Amino acid sequence: MLEYKANWNDRPFVKIDRWFPSSKSCSACGWIKQDLTLSIREWVCGSCGEIHDRDVNAAKENILTQGIKAVTPTIFGSAPFLSMNVVVTLYRFGLLA
Numbered sequence: 001m002l003e004y005k006a007n008w009n010d011r012p013f014v015k016i017d018r019w020f021p022s023s024k025s026c027s028a029c030g031w032i033k034q035d036l037t038l039s040i041r042e043w044v045c046g047s048c049g050e051i052h053d054r055d056v057n058a059a060k061e062n063i064l065t066q067g068i069k070a071v072t073p074t075i076f077g078s079a080p081f082l083s084m085n086v087v088v089t090l091y092r093f094g095l096l097a
Contacts, residue, residue, distance in 0.1 A: 016063060022057075023057065025062050026048060026052065029045060029047050036054070
């Protein structure tokens with residue numbers, strides 16, 4: 001359904017890897033919290049100290065960033081890592097679909 005709607009509205013559709021650790025990855029530094037269980041709703045990164053809401057970190061930061069990486073080509077054939085500030089700015093100015 002999502003792919004159909006994206007195509008209908010001429011928007012890119014990106015399907016990320018099913019096993020990508022979106023909830024467990026720190027969106028600030030990339031560190032992965034291996035022992036994150038479903039009952040833990042907020043957690044602190046063991047590397048940089050960033051505090052994360054499990055769902056917001058996964059959806060708005062990590063999954064979005066993975067999708068942007070997939071559709072943002074560079075001269076080297078891969079996409080750069082974009083911080084959330086850059087992503088939000090690109091969306092606000094209509095530079096990112």
